[in-house]
Every structure is written in C-alpha cells, then in structure tokens.
Amino acid sequence: MSSGYGNRIRTTIFGQSHSGAIGVTIDGLPAGFRIDMEELQEFLNRRAPGRSKYTTSRKEADKPEFLCGLVGDTTCGAPLTAIIRNTNTRSGDYSNIRDIPRPGHADYTAHIKYGGYEDVSGGGHFSGRLTAPLCIAGGIYKQILQTKGIVIEAGILEIGGNRSDPFSEIEKVREAGDSVGGIIQCRIRGMKPGIGEPMFEGLENKIAQAVFAVPAVKGIEFGAGFGVAEMRGSENNDEFFYDTDGTVKTKTNNHGGILGGISSGMDIIFRVAFKPTPSIAKEQNSISYSEGRNAKLVITGRHDPCIVPRAVPCIEAAAAAAIVDMIEL
Numbered sequence: 001m002s003s004g005y006g007n008r009i010r011t012t013i014f015g016q017s018h019s020g021a022i023g024v025t026i027d028g029l030p031a032g033f034r035i036d037m038e039e040l041q042e043f044l045n046r047r048a049p050g051r052s053k054y055t056t057s058r059k060e061a062d063k064p065e066f067l068c069g070l071v072g073d074t075t076c077g078a079p080l081t082a083i084i085r086n087t088n089t090r091s092g093d094y095s096n097i098r099d100i101p102r103p104g105h106a107d108y109t110a111h112i113k114y115g116g117y118e119d120v121s122g123g124g125h126f127s128g129r130l131t132a133p134l135c136i137a138g139g140i141y142k143q144i145l146q147t148k149g150i151v152i153e154a155g156i157l158e159i160g161g162n163r164s165d166p167f168s169e170i171e172k173v174r175e176a177g178d179s180v181g182g183i184i185q186c187r188i189r190g191m192k193p194g195i196g197e198p199m200f201e202g203l204e205n206k207i208a209q210a211v212f213a214v215p216a217v218k219g220i221e222f223g224a225g226f227g228v229a230e231m232r233g234s235e236n237n238d239e240f241f242y243d244t245d246g247t248v249k250t251k252t253n254n255h256g257g258i259l260g261g262i263s264s265g266m267d268i269i270f271r272v273a274f275k276p277t278p279s280i281a282k283e284q285n286s287i288s289y290s291e292g293r294n295a296k297l298v299i300t301g302r303h304d305p306c307i308v309p310r311a312v313p314c315i316e317a318a319a320a321a322a323i324v325d326m327i328e329l
Contacts, residue, residue, distance in 0.1 A: 003125070005209070005210055005213065005321060005325075006028075006321060006325040007325060008028055008325050008326075008329075009026065009027070009028040009029065009141075009321075009324050009325045009329075010025075010026070010027040010028055011024060011025075011026055011134075011137045011321050012024065012025045012026075012027075013130055013133050013134060013213075014133075015083075015086075015125070015130065015133070016119045016121070016122070016124045016125050016127065016129075016130075017086070017119075017121060017122025017123050017124060017125075017127035017129040017130070018086060018119070018121035018122045018124075019086060019119070020085065020086065021083040021084060021085045021086060022083065022084050022086065022129060022130060022132060022133050023081060023082055023083035023084065023133050023136075024081070024082055024133035024134070024136050024137045025079055025080065025081045026069070026079065026080045026081075026137055026140070027079040027080075029069070029075045029077075029080055029140075029144075030075065030077075030329050031075050031076055031077035032074060032075065033074065033075045033143075033144060034073050034074045034075075035070070035073050035074070035075070035140055035143060036073075036143060037073055039139070039143065040064070040136070040139040040140065040143070041063065041064075043135060043138075043139035043142070043313055044062045044063075044064070044132065044135050044136065044139060044313075045062070046310075046312065046313040047062070047131060047132060047135050047310050047311075047313045047314060048061075048062040048132070048310075049304075049310070061087070062084055062132050063084065064082040064083070064084055064136050065082060065083050065084070065085070066080065066081070066082045067081045067082065067083060068080065068081050069081060080140075082133070082136050083133075084132050084133060084136070086129075094120050094121045094122060094301065096297065096298075096300075097120050097297075097299075098120050099288055099289050099290050099291075100286045100287065100288055100289075100295050100297045101286055101287065101289075102278060102279060102284075102286070102297065102299060103278065103284050103285070103286055103297075104275070104276075104278025104279075105123065105126070105278045105279070106123065106126040107120060107123075110124070110126060111289070116289075122301075123215075126215065127215070128214075128215045128216070128304075128307065128310075130215075131214055131215070131311075131314040131317070134213065134214070134314060134317050134318065134321075135313055135314060135317045137317065137320075137321060138313070138314075138316060138317020138318065138319075138320045138321055139313075139317065141317070141320035141321055141323075141324040142316065142317075142320045144324060144329065145320060145323060145324060145327075148190070148327065148329075149190040150188065150189070150190040150191060150323060150327075151188070151189045151190055152186065152187075152188050152189075152316045152319050152320050152323070153186070153187055153189075153316065154184050154185065154186035154187070154312045154313075154315045154316045154319075155184065155185060155312060156182060156183075156184060156308055156309065156312060157182070157183040157184060157185040157271060158182055158183050159180060159181075159182035159183075159306060159308055160172075160173075160180040160181070160182060166182065166308075167309075169182075169306070170305050170306045170309075173276075173305050173306070174305040177280060177281030177282050178276075178280050178281075178282060178305070179276040179277035179278075179279075179280050179303075179304075179305050179306060180276050180277075180305065180306050181216070181218075181273070181274045181275045181276040181306070181307070181308065182273075182274055182306065182308035183271055183272065183273050183274070183308075184271065184272045184274070184308060184311060184312055184315050185269070185270070185271045185272075186269070186270055186271075186272070186315050186316065186319055187267050187268070187269050188257070188267065188268035188269075188319060188323065189267050191257065191263045191265065191267075191268055191323070192263065192265060193248070193262070193263055193264050193265035194262060194263065195262065195263040195326055195327055196258065196261045196262040196263055196326060197261055197262070198260055198261045198262070199261065201261070202258070202260070202261020202262070203258045203261055203262065203263055203268070203322075203326070204222055204258055204261060204270075205261065206322040206325065206326060207220075207268075207270065207318070207319055207322040207323075208220050209322070210318040210319065210321045210322040211270075211272055211315060211318045211319070211322075213318060214272075214311060214314045214315065214318055215307075216274045216275050216277070216278075216307045216311070217272055217273070217274060218273050218274065218275045219272070219273035220270055220271070220272050220273070221270065221271050222255075222256035222257075222258060222268075222269065222270045223253060223254045223255045223256025223257070223258075223269060223270075224236065224254040224255075224256070225256075225270075225271060228254065231254075236254050237254075238250035238251065238252045238253060238254055238255050238266075239251045239252070247265065248265065249265065249266065250264065250266055253266045253267065253269065256268060256269045256270060257269060270319075272315055274307050274308050274311060276306070277303055277304050277305060277306065277307050279299045279301065279303040280299065280303075281298075281299065283296055283297070283298050284296070284297050284298075284299075285297070
C-alpha cells in the first residue's frame with residue numbers, strides 16, 4: 001500500500017481500524033522543536049469519535065503515545081513515531097461484509113486487489129480511523145508552521161447543500177437511517193509568494209494529493225473553482241496593486257492564492273467536497289462472493305451519519321502536510 005507522503009518531510013501512516021494500534025512515522029523533522037502536547041491533544045479531540053450526537057458512538061481517547069523521535073517533548077532529529085491504541089472495537093459487526101461488499105466502500109476493490117486477504121473489520125486500512133494518525137502529524141506540522149507565520153483554518157461551508165443551518169441536515173438523515181455529505185472550506189494565511197513549482201509539483205497538486213488521502217473526499221477546487229468556467233477573463237483575472245507597505249497584492253482572489261502552481265502571497269483558499277457516509281442503515285443491493293449471485297445487505301455497527309464535522313481538522317492536517325513539505329524549515 002502507498003501510505004506515505006512527502007519528500008522533505010515524509011509522513012507514513014500505518015495500522016487498521018481494528019488493529020491493536022494505528023500510527024504515524026515522520027521522517028525529516030528538524031531537531032529542537034518543542035511540541036505543545038496540550039495543543040496537539042485539543043486538535044486530535046476535534047476529530048475523535050463519540051464526542052457529539054452527530055458522530056459515531058464509538059468512543060476512543062485518541063491519546064498519542066510517542067515511541068521515538070522525542071527527548072521529552074522536543075524533537076531530537078530521529079524519525080518520530082507515534083501510535084494510538086484501538087480500544088473500543090467490535091469486529092463482529094463486520095462479519096457479513098467478508099462475503100458481501102458494502103456499496104460505496106473500498107470493500108470490493110480491496111478484495112480484488114488483495115485477493116481476499118484484506119482486513120474488512122471497520123474498513124481496515126481504508127477506514128476513516130486512519131485520519132487520527134494523520135492528525136497527529138498535521139497537528140505537529142500546524143505548530144511548526146505557526147512559528148513561520150502560517151496559519152491553516154478550515155470550517156464547514158455546507159452540509160447537504162444547506163449553508164444556513166447545516167447540522168439540521170444531519171438530524172434529518174439520522175432519523176431516516178441515511179447519511180449526507182457536505183463541503184469544507186480551508187484557508188491558509190501567511191504564505192509568502194514564490195513557494196511551489198510548475199507542472200507536477202505545484203501547490204494545488206501537492207495539496208490535492210494530501211487531501212485525497214482523507215476518505216470520502218470526492219472533489220477539490222481552489223479560489224473561484226468551477227465558477228471560473230462561467231466567467232470572462234476580465235472577470236476572473238485578479239488585478240495586481242502595491243499595498244501601503246509595498247507588498248504586491250491582488251484586488252480579488254479568484255486564483256485562490258496560487259498562480260502557475262506557485263503561491264502569490266494572497267490567502268490560499270480551497271474547498272473540499274465529501275460524499276455521504278457509505279455505511280447506512282437502509283437495506284442495500286450487493287453481491288455474494290462465495291455464491292456468485294446478487295445479494296441483500298444490511299450494515300450494522302457504529303457509523304457517522306455525516307463525515308463532514310469530524311473531517312474539518314483532517315483537512316487542516318492534510319494541508320499542513322503539504323505546506324510543511326514545500327517550505328524551508
């Protein structure tokens with residue numbers, strides 16, 4: 001599996017949803033950086049399950065254990081490895097999907113790729129549970145970036161198309177045994193101009209690659225995004241001007257802070273679309289591997305009626321992984 005990301009700062013995620021532990025190894029961190037553990041735990045708590053009526057009832061402390069890479073709370077130059085132990089697993093909830101794949105999940109494609117040896121419990125390595133170690137890394141990266149004046153903040157833009165009262169959509173689908181998707185918007189402030197590369201190593205490329213590691217992401221757009229297809233050049237072009245402090249800025253930011261794959265100095269703004277949670281309580285049509293026929297499936301277990309609320313810190317973490325890998329530390 002390709003579960004590593006980055007060149008200067010290498011982030012590797014390991015574990016499965018119901019394995020003994022999940023974790024992350026980070027290679028390339030500069031020595032001498034002190035991690036604020038309280039701030040890191042607060043960041044992880046934003047993603048953790050079982051803390052809201054809008055999320056799965058599975059309860060996990062999501063408290064990281066650092067195995068190496070630190071002396072006290074300070075990086076020492078060695079690769080850093082941290083784990084989170086899985087304690088509240090119910091693998092029996094997934095016994096039926098060993099033979100009947102869940103629509104919308106990676107069950108079928110994983111079964112084909114790994115020949116039936118894949119771990120199906122909780123989705124195995126494909127589970128959203130693996131965003132917890134991503135957030136360990138991202139939480140550390142955010143702290144490092146803050147020392148460089150770079151701040152990453154994301155929030156819910158809409159759920160089920162509802163911007164005025166997004167959480168009401170979760171209530172509706174939860175009562176109906178269904179699920180709903182939504183959109184998260186992320187803003188990166190403090191990026192100096194000139195960071196990034198043209199072509200395949202552009203800022204959009206790197207951010208998008210990291211963001212698509214978050215399960216259920218189906219789309220990403222920067223700045224005005226798909227709206228530019230309806231604009232004229234005179235409307236879309238962001239005109240330059242010198243600000244009072246002599247810095248170059250643009251009057252508008254349709255380009256979302258990136259031109260030619262390189263930061264312009266304006267805020268980097270992007271939006272991410274999430275599909276509805278595939279695991280729903282309604283009966284669905286699927287297939288039986290063993291019997292070679294069509295079959296019915298009723299999914300049991302504990303699942304989020306909407307992934308979006310818990311995914312907000314995950315998007316921040318993914319963006320932080322992309323930015324920290326592209327700047328000089």
